[in-house]
Amino acid sequence: MKIANVTLNGMNKYGSRLSCWLSDRCRDRRRRPDIVTLQKIGSKKRFPKETFCDIGYECWLRDHEKHYRGVAVLAHRDFLSRPGLPPPEELHCKLPGAAQNEARFLTVRIGNVLISSIYAPVCKPTIAPTVDWLDCLRDHVEKEGYAKRASLLCGDFNVPKIDDKSNGKLKRALKELKGLGFCDLYRKAHPCVTGNPGCTWGYREGDGTKGASRLHLILASESLARRCRKIWLDGSPNLWPRPDAPPLVAELDVEV
Numbered sequence: 001m002k003i004a005n006v007t008l009n010g011m012n013k014y015g016s017r018l019s020c021w022l023s024d025r026c027r028d029r030r031r032r033p034d035i036v037t038l039q040k041i042g043s044k045k046r047f048p049k050e051t052f053c054d055i056g057y058e059c060w061l062r063d064h065e066k067h068y069r070g071v072a073v074l075a076h077r078d079f080l081s082r083p084g085l086p087p088p089e090e091l092h093c094k095l096p097g098a099a100q101n102e103a104r105f106l107t108v109r110i111g112n113v114l115i116s117s118i119y120a121p122v123c124k125p126t127i128a129p130t131v132d133w134l135d136c137l138r139d140h141v142e143k144e145g146y147a148k149r150a151s152l153l154c155g156d157f158n159v160p161k162i163d164d165k166s167n168g169k170l171k172r173a174l175k176e177l178k179g180l181g182f183c184d185l186y187r188k189a190h191p192c193v194t195g196n197p198g199c200t201w202g203y204r205e206g207d208g209t210k211g212a213s214r215l216h217l218i219l220a221s222e223s224l225a226r227r228c229r230k231i232w233l234d235g236s237p238n239l240w241p242r243p244d245a246p247p248l249v250a251e252l253d254v255e256v
Contacts, residue, residue: 003037004234004249033076181221
């Protein structure tokens with residue numbers, strides 16, 4: 001199973017890039033993402049559902065009318081039509097206890113795997129909403145037993161490398177989430193931070209260099225982390241120029 005995570009800045013500007021990338025990857029079944037998780041999709045009115053359906057994907061989404069929020073999960077029809085696979089089921093679209101859900105969370109069960117698309121609040125002007133939201137995510141994931149099942153938490157967690165603004169509270173919140181039994185697949189596969197930083201966004205300067213951070217993660221429960229073959233950033237300069245975040249793709253040896 002191949003799963004790709006892509007964080008956008010609204011569909012008006014980035015929808016065509018995403019559809020071009022998916023169309024190119026779907027020309028070869030070996031390169032095709034079976035599952036795609038999206039963040040910051042914006043309004044449903046601008047979401048090119050028909051385009052993705054033409055490429056071969058079924059879509060589940062939670063949109064936001066006023067801001068670049070909203071999350072989605074896409075699954076290729078060929079993948080969904082495998083013999084014995086039960087119909088996909090949307091399980092959760094809100095976080096209990098979160099003051100403002102704002103279309104930031106969506107879980108779809110595909111086979112026996114829980115696929116979650118996550119967009120944590122940006123910690124501006126204060127970090128409190130981000131920390132509180134990540135804590136709500138942790139509580140929900142723990143209550144629903146995600147870590148004990150085959151689960152993937154994919155998305156933009158908005159925890160920068162330099163966490164001086166929050167005195168480490170953001171990193172603590174993310175660490176506690178991972179402490180439930182989740183593995184950062186990219187860092188597991190590429191432990192050398194210097195050689196493979198995996199930075200996907202210039203969090204402070206916006207130039208993809210100084211201050212760049214790995215905001216976009218794929219966290220896997222232990223049962224899936226053991227089955228990860230490889231994970232990489234998959235983007236061409238034409239489609240994903242810096243500092244735009246390229247797709248993060250993981251290949252897992254798993255039958256859903």
